[in-house]
Amino acid sequence: MDIHWHPFTVHKRIPLTISRGTSHGSTNIWLRLQQDGIEGWGEATSFSIGERGQSSDAIATDLASLAPALKPLHPLDGQSLEDILSEAGVGSATRAALDIARHDWLGKRAGLPLWQLWGLDRRRIGPTSVTIGISSPAAASQRLQDWLQQGPIHAVKVKLGSPDGIVADQAMLSALRSALPATTKVSVDANGGWSLPQALTMAQWLADQGVSYLEQPLAPGWEADLYPLHQASPLPLFVDESCFTSQDIPPLADRVHGINIKLMKSGGLSEALRMIHTARACGLQVMFGCYSDSSLANTALAQLSPLATHLDLDSHLNLKDDPFSGADFHDGHLIPNSQPGLGLSYHAPHP
Structure with missing residues (x-):
């Protein structure tokens, strides 16, 4: 080839x-x-x-x-x-x-499309969250309004771990929570930005705010501290940067509730599928995420979306010049089409 x-x-x-x-x-x-x-x-x-x-x-x-x-x-x-x-x-x-x-x-x-080759049911695909980065409360609220201009939103991921500390994190989350419908699923991703004491404080506070789960509260390399956090946290804990492949999952099974699978970390769809089965065998939930991926990579991972508990495949929705189109973003859900393979098309971006 x-x-x-x-x-x-x-x-x-x-x-x-x-x-x-x-x-x-x-x-x-x-x-x-x-x-x-x-x-x-x-x-x-x-x-x-x-x-x-x-x-x-x-x-x-x-x-x-x-x-x-x-x-x-x-x-x-x-x-x-x-x-x-x-x-x-x-x-x-x-x-x-x-x-x-x-x-x-x-x-x-x-x-055949990949989801059909794997025998999956697109009706089981849940909403994909849209991401709001660390910013001031006013800027975060404006970012939310920007997202709402793109159509109905059913899930929001909020990035915390501000260098200004957890007081700034709380102010930003509070501003967003007051602007969101009560039915919107809210998750938080700290990208390893907290210490263990900060994570313990924030886990309880976020649970009181109705947040659904907490992703990567501690930096990679601090996996030992996930155990006491897991014991005390009222929120489900997910790891992202601490988990690349299926081999990383068993040692984490007693200190997290789920893992975040990204194609660029796992090495592709083959390993992503192994990670899904390994996580399920360990009693863990599965979420999908992305980096600055275009529609190509997000459409690829969307083929496996019926197997995920939570989805965060929104990076291409924030691109000015995505050269690909594939899975359809409709009513807050990213749904792969019925075309063979990934079902992608290419269009040269405007200069």
């Missing part, structure tokens, strides 16, 4: 601030896998989590080194492909691009 890749840059309509900094956009990689007259598409998105982050340049370097070894393979050789990727030690975003493209190819070869 032949692979070709092209960098493309996407810009956020509204910059997103989390505890680690502010993002205005991203340079991602569009991967095209060709075999037997069929082309499968994948995406690699750069992201930053300490030493495990991956840049677009590193992804392109990985792909250039892999291309000769992949040429003799066929997209049906999934096991051999995984062996080559493991032996090469390439980053998870590179693996994700190849795995997504291979699945798109397989769906097109079969003439």
Whole structure:
């Protein structure tokens, strides 16, 4: 099989601030896998989590080194492909691009969308949350109004972990809570921005505010402190930065209630499916998330959405120049279509 890749840059309509900094956009990689007259598409998105982050340049370097070894393979050789990727030690975003493209190819070869190949029921897809980054109470309220202009919203994820401390976090959340309908599901993601004492205080306070669950309250590397927090927290705890693949899940099972799966961390749909089954076997809930992914990667993960408890696949909705279209955002839900494979189309962004 032949692979070709092209960098493309996407810009956020509204910059997103989390505890680690502010993002205005991203340079991602569009991967095209060709075999037997069929082309499968994948995406690699750069992201930053300490030493495990991956840049677009590193992804392109990985792909250039892999291309000769992949040429003799066929997209049906999934096991051999995984062996080559493991032996090469390439980053998870590179693996994700190849795995997504291979699945798109397989769906097109079969003439069926991936969700249907897996026997999934799109009617079980819950609402996807839209994200509001760290900001002042007034700016957060305005961001909420911006989201509401895009259509009905049933779930909101609020980024906390402000460098100004938990008093600032509380003021921002309070402003949003007063502006939201009581039926809106609200979750909080601290992106590791709190200490254990702060997390204990905030977990109780957020529960009193009607928040549904708390994501990554402590920084990766502090997993030992998740145990006492789990024992005391009235809210379900989810981890994101602390959980990349299925191997990370069993050690976390006694100190969290769920995991956040992202394609760029997991290495693609194959590992995402393994993570879902591993989490369920450990009695944990599953949520899906994203980085600065375009519609390509979010449409890919949306194929598995009937298996998720919570969804946060909204990054493409905040892009000014998304070159792809795929899953349909309707009534607060991201629903994959019935076209073969991922069901994607490409349109050159306006200059």
